[in-house]
Amino acid sequence: MQRESQNRRIRPTAVPGEDPLRCRPGGLIADDLAGALEIIIGLPWRDCLSFSAGGDLEVMQASAQHLERHLARAKPQIAEGRARVAAGLSLDVQPTADPVIRLHAAASTTEPDYMVRTDEGDIYDPPFGQYAQPRHDGWR
Numbered sequence: 136m137q138r139e140s141q142n143r144r145i146r147p148t149a150v151p152g153e154d155p156l157r158c159r160p161g162g163l164i165a166d167d168l169a170g171a172l173e174i175i176i177g178l179p180w181r182d183c184l185s186f187s188a189g190g191d192l193e194v195m196q197a198s199a200q201h202l203e204r205h206l207a208r209a210k211p212q213i214a215e216g217r218a219r220v221a222a223g224l225s226l227d228v229q230p231t232a233d234p235v236i237r238l239h240a241a242a243s244t245t246e247p248d249y250m251v252r253t254d255e256g257d258i259y260d261p262p263f264g265q266y267a268q269p270r271h272d273g274w275r
Contacts (some may be wrong), residue, residue: 141266161183161259164238174238176187177228178221179185179206184237185264192239194267199235201268 148178165171174180179202187196193211206213221228228234242262251259 147175148262152222160262160264161251162242163249164262166237170237172224173221173226173228174234176217176224176226178231178234178238179203180234180238184262185239186266186268187239187263188262188267189265190239190243190263192236195239196232196235198268199231203262225268 148208165174166250178199182202183199186194186202188194199232217228245262
């Protein structure tokens with residue numbers, strides 16, 4: 136019995152206290168590698184997807200604006216760092232609105248066109264989160 140439980144594979148989770156058997160969100164974030172890197176460098180993309188009210192582009196754009204303001208206050212050097220990384224990779228980091236539109240377009244094609252699966256064959260949750268803003272205290 137003990138040996139059997141040691142051989143069971145449980146998917147790791149990045150969120151403490153979360154059910155390890157529940158799949159994390161997964162999906163496309165861009166059409167190609169350069170586009171993905173531009174989004175990763177120039178946008179808090181995970182939070183834009185999390186606070187998208189199920190994939191609403193306007194909500195994603197509003198979330199991105201709130202997140203960028205918070206990031207600029209918390210880390211004033213972020214714009215300079217992004218520019219350096221983008222230049223080093225010969226990428227073009229656009230103002231916030233453009234990457235949000237491209238992120239939304241790519242993530243929208245995840246279902247039903249592309250189903251992202253775990254190694255065990257389980258399908259990841261859709262990339263869009265259900266909330267429009269943080270549940271506790273909203274946007275500060």
